[in-house]
Amino acid sequence: MGASDFAKLPHIGEAVRRKEDLRFLTGAGQYTDDVLMANQRYAIFVRSPHAHAIIKSIDVSAAEAMPGVSKVFTGKDLEGKMGGLPCGWLITSTDGQPMKEPPHPVLALGKARYVGDQVAMVVADTLEQARNAAEAVVVDYEPLPAVVDMRTAAKGPALHDAAPDNHCYKWAIGDKSAVDAAFANAAHVTKLELVNNRLVPNAIEPRSAIGSYNRASDEYTLYVANQNPHVERLLMTAFVLGLPEHKVRVIAPDVGGGFGSKIFLYAEDVALTWAAKQLNCSIKWTADRSESFLTDAHGRDHISTAEMAMDKDGKFLAMRVHTDANMGAYLSTFASAVPTILYATLLAGQYTTPQVYVEVDAWFTNTAPVDAYRGAGRPEATYLLERLVSRCGWDMGLGQDEIRKRNFITTFPYQTPVALQYDIGDYHACMDKAQVLADVAGFEARRKASEAKGLRRGLGYSSYIEACGIAPSNIAGALGARAGLFECGEVRVHPTGSVTVFTGSHSHGQGHETTFAQVVAARLGIPVENVDVVHGDTGRVPFGMGTYGSRSISVGGAAIMKALDKIEAKAKKIAAHLMEAGDGDIEFSNGEFRVKGTDKKIPFGQVALTAYVPHNYPLDKLEPGLNETAFYDPTNFTFPAGTYICEVEVDPATGVVRIDRFSAVDDFGTIINPMIVEGQVHGGVAQGIGQAMMENCVYDKETGQLMTGSFMDYAMPRATDVPSMKLDHVVTPCTHNPLGTKGCGEAGAIGSPPAVINAVLDALRPLGVKELDMPASPPRVWDAIQAAGAA
Incomplete structure (x- = not known):
């Protein structure tokens, strides 16, 4: 069929x-924390309060003597009995060498490398007993200087012996000489420097796991809040514990949100599973929100420079990008693929740019590991490209819509200069529908009405494309994937x-x-x-x-x-x-x-x-x-695409930005259930607005302490921050799967951040503001206005 x-x-x-x-x-x-196993005990992890420190000694004697305590495990107890946590994607550097892949111990050995790094695991009969005993564990730390900023990582103290300059890899894609030649002959070049801010995922359900062991059958069971239980089992058995796969059962029951943060094999899951056999009991651990802020894999965190070469009519000739990507203290499960295969290959976007060259440097820092978060590389690519395209339009005296329409791909299939081949799409149709939905024709009247009240109104465009359903397995394997897809x-x-x-x-x-x-x-x-x-x-x-x-x-x-x-x-x-x-x-x-x-x-x-x-x-x-x-096993990616238009009103006196309206037209191919698709877009746009307007994970640059470790300091979007949205669709069915579907779960988070920031910049351009990094919080917006006025 x-x-x-x-x-x-x-x-x-x-x-x-x-x-x-x-x-x-x-x-x-039924969520993992709802499960109650026979002979169940509880675990609490002792975590490093230092971003970088030598662990001189760990004294567990007082803790193990406390009531109800079964055992306190340290890295020494696990050493030689299991491997470290693996990274699932090998990246090869431009010099032909494999990426630096330092050991990632399940419990810290010799060093703690970020605040929250797990140093010991306490197991006791009750949760309260485990907590009390964890406070009695005495760790003698020798603090070391911390490295937080990627831009100075090469000069900082080394986190790992395997990476003395804290550099993980240098990776590139595209024809550099062709790009350089195109720039040399361009009529105009637009250059942009921007930051893609670090995010903390914050699913409603914190991570949770229960490890258990059955002596009669010599079988393990792990209940875990995870998005891919078979992959969790494969990584844990084959790469860490060395167990026969059929002897381990992984159950992921109802899971209260993941957004990528629950894809990975985490240290806690391994420690609980292994310890269950040692103690012949079931062991439960559930993170509290503070632990989640510290230890869930974070997202984004790029610093980039991007340039676009154009002819005199605004046609794109070539693009050149350099990105520094923060890996955090260790390589998480898919971390290495995010700023490379999942990011750079999408930088052609919806545009017929003949040549693209992208270079990525990845760095280790004393921060939580960074990995895939809703969109995983595609939001980073779209933000950079769509910010750059709008800036190109402004530089060339063209509207944000016109610069895009002049450069849209119109013939399919289309081979991009960065590896991917798009099978089908209709980008003009998405743009046309979005402009009608957003009532772009009435914008000027609304802008004048805002100005009459002393406010500034802006319109922002974002025409995104993403690659979903990573495939096929043989190609992914050639690109470094260590599993089938x-x-x-x-x-x-x-x-x-x-x-x-x-x-x-x-x-x-x-x-x-x-x-x-x-x-x-x-x-x-x-x-x-x-x-x-x-x-x-x-x-x-x-x-x-x-x-x-x-x-x-x-x-x-x-x-x-x-x-x-x-x-x-x-x-x-x-x-x-x-x-x-x-x-x-x-x-x-x-x-x-x-x-x-x-x-x-x-x-x-x-x-x-x-x-x-x-x-x-x-x-x-x-x-x-x-x-x-x-x-x-798919023969190609699927390529959802669309155009988002955001309209904002800014109060120059306070820097407060209000999103007045948001319109989204997506091409998801065949739609099975439009209500579910609409909900996915709503949720994704809300997350994108969160990044664009308020979310920002910040570490102290001197000490490496997490400064935004609670909802008191890390702002999440509330109902009043998310506008009523107008949604519509264009349907061009995928040509290579039997359903014609393309995927819809990440689009909202991919397309919305640049639409919001482009709208804010459009509002502030008359005031002389040319650049603004996310989040567009009131203090940042106000500071940008003041700086432009003083310039």
Whole structure:
């Protein structure tokens, strides 16, 4: 079945109410911290108060003598019994050498390298006893100078012996000589320096894990708030603990938000699993919010310089970019891929720029590890490019819309100069719809009305593109991926015709239990209510790579479609036998099998029952049962795209920015459930507004202390900060997956930050403000206005 036929099926495009919401809204969800195991004890981690320090000694005697304490583990207890935490993507430097990959111990050995680094783990009968004992652990630290700023990292004290200059890698893509030649002959060059601010993910549910061990079967079970349980198991068994994979079961039950921060293998998960066998008990740990601020992998944190070469008419000739990327103290699971493969390859954007050259330097600093956060490289690329494009328009005397329209790609497939090939899109249509939705024609009148009140009004554009469903595995492997990037789906038809789907994708708010059920129900012609979806359990699901990078429907859904192909093919043979016809004469649609050219037909349910009660069955040709599994490895990325337009009003007297309206037009290909897609865009835009307007993770440059370690200091968007949004879609179905889908989970967070900042700068340009880094908080905006006025 092709994507065009799939899009016409019943249930596809319907705003089916989410099946999973009943249990969430009635308190019936089960999160990791809700799980209570037999013989369960509790863990508390002792964490370094220093950003950089030698650990001279750890005295656990007083703590272990306290009531209820089972054991206090330190790095010495784990040394030689397990490996360090692995990085899942190898990057090769421009000199041909592999990236510096220092050891990442599960519990700190010899040194603590950031505030929050885990130094010891206390296990006790109760949480209170564990907390009390943790305070009694005495660690003798010798503080060292801290390195926080990437720009001075090379001159700072070394975090790791393997990287004496704190440099992890230098990586590049593109034809440098061709780019330099284009710049030499350009009529105009626009240059921009900008910062992509560090963020703390802050999912509603903090990280949590329970490690347990069964002596009778020599099997481990890890309950964990994680987005990809099979990958967690693979990394933990094969690379750290050296355990047989089939002896470890990882269960990720309901997960209260992830946004990338729960993709990774964290030290706590390994320590709990290993210690469960040592103590022959179950051990639970749940982070408090302060721990989450300190130890969850952070996002973004780039400093970049970007230049665009243009001809006299504003046509792009070449782009040149240099980015410094902060890795934090250690390489997290996918950290190395974010500022390289997932960032630089998207810097062509929606534009026909003939040549692009990007160079990235990655640095170690005494800060929490930095890794993928909603969008993972794509928001960083879009922010840089869309800020630069708007600046090009202003420099050339062209509107933000006109500079984009002059350079949009119009012919597909399109090979970019930075590796990716876009299969399809319609960027002009997205722009046109967005301008109507935003009432751009009425903007000047609104601007004059604001000025009459002493306020400044601005309009900001952002035309983003992203790459989702990283693929194919062989290409990803050649680029450094240390795992496959396929997905698995199993469709189990029961004798009564109801269906259970087992998917390697994981849902943590995306609505998979509804969307995947719609796909199956549409294909088999059965009610959505008759389809259940199982995920998040390595003991029940054959395999899977999890959920991240907006891959679920396009990769996980495609695997389910391949399994349904097998179901349909077998079911047609059963139906042909029942109706005494040839296999090739059977048609299947709307839940019925028909013999071509006749009125003979039987329902899907009858075929399902026959498969399990094979009294009248072609046993010489078919096995009983109706259960199929399929793996799907995409042949290319999918490329969602769109145009966002933000309109703001700024009070120059206070620096307060108010987002007056926000319009978004996205091309997600085939849309399964428009209500769920709309919710994903709303959530993504809210996160993007958070980064653009208020969120900012700050470390003290001298001590390495986290200055924004609570909601008192780290501002998150509230309901009043998020405007009413107008949304619409352009649909160009993906050409290489059977559903025609592209992915929607990250788009809002990718496209919105540059739209907001471009709007603020558009408002402030008459006041002489040319540059402003995120977040556009009132003090920053006010300072920029004052500095421009004094210049």
